[in-house]
Amino acid sequence: MMRPESSSPALGAWQSQSGTEASPSAAAPPPQSAAAFGTDAPQEGRASSAAFGDGGGPAAGYSTTSAPVGLLVGSLAASALSLVLAGLFEQIVVAAVAWVLAALVGMGLATFFVVKDTQRQANPWYLYKKTPALLHRISVVAAVLAVAVAAVRIALYVGRL
Numbered sequence: 001m002m003r004p005e006s007s008s009p010a011l012g013a014w015q016s017q018s019g020t021e022a023s024p025s026a027a028a029p030p031p032q033s034a035a036a037f038g039t040d041a042p043q044e045g046r047a048s049s050a051a052f053g054d055g056g057g058p059a060a061g062y063s064t065t066s067a068p069v070g071l072l073v074g075s076l077a078a079s080a081l082s083l084v085l086a087g088l089f090e091q092i093v094v095a096a097v098a099w100v101l102a103a104l105v106g107m108g109l110a111t112f113f114v115v116k117d118t119q120r121q122a123n124p125w126y127l128y129k130k131t132p133a134l135l136h137r138i139s140v141v142a143a144v145l146a147v148a149v150a151a152v153r154i155a156l157y158v159g160r161l
Helices: 069-088 092-121 130-159
Strands: none
Touching: 069 092, 069 130, 092 130
16 A cells, blocks of 8 residues: 655654654754853853843943923923913914813823833832922823813803804
């Protein structure tokens, strides 16, 4: 009886395809010595000093990080500008621009601050300070106040129509 030829590989080291014979020594690669890996490879029972640093001075490549306060400054600036625009001008276009500044830019930057600050807090070298949390609260209150003032200005204009 004739065995059909197949293009699939052999199922194990004990089976061979047509004309080849598998041997256990041919299947496994020869073991390599520690010298083949270079001088930095740790010897058995001894840890490499390069893996743990030299132990002297500050850790190279690490830098501290803190909250992105610039985003809060931008949020406060947008909210302050929105308050000025809504308080001084009675035109509907200026009131709409003030609302957009407060709602989208002011609150948007405050929200983006939370996202970026959370990402930075995942860093083990994060420096926590109380000032950014206070600035965040102030910027959110200022943005909500500016949205309300701009909305009142829009409502007063629409009420006069």
